[in-house]
């Protein structure tokens with residue numbers, strides 16, 4: 611996980627005001643006395659989001675947790691797509707049944723013979 615910048619109390623207060631004291635995920639008001647909230651990354655760092663105020667927004671802890679769970683799936687997918695894109699994906703070790711790399715071949719008559 612990437613290192614995150616420390617967000618000062620002053621910056622949190624400013625961010626809270628900028629977003630009208632609303633959770634950017636559910637849009638509900640954040641009651642700072644009775645509810646815990648986080649400053650979260652709108653675009654996750656792992657998906658190329660910036661670690662700066664433009665990408666920060668307040669969110670309820672519960673909303674943040676749910677979003678993180680959903681983001682984890684997107685991050686995993688981005689990682690797999692990237693690996694395939696740069697050609698780093700290891701070749702499949704299980705050949706297609708009766709394919710060219712299989713030890714068996716299926717003749718046009720349907721007979722299965724060793725290759």
Ligand SMILES: [Zn+2]
Pocket residue numbers: 633634635636637638669670673
């Ligand atoms: Zn919320």
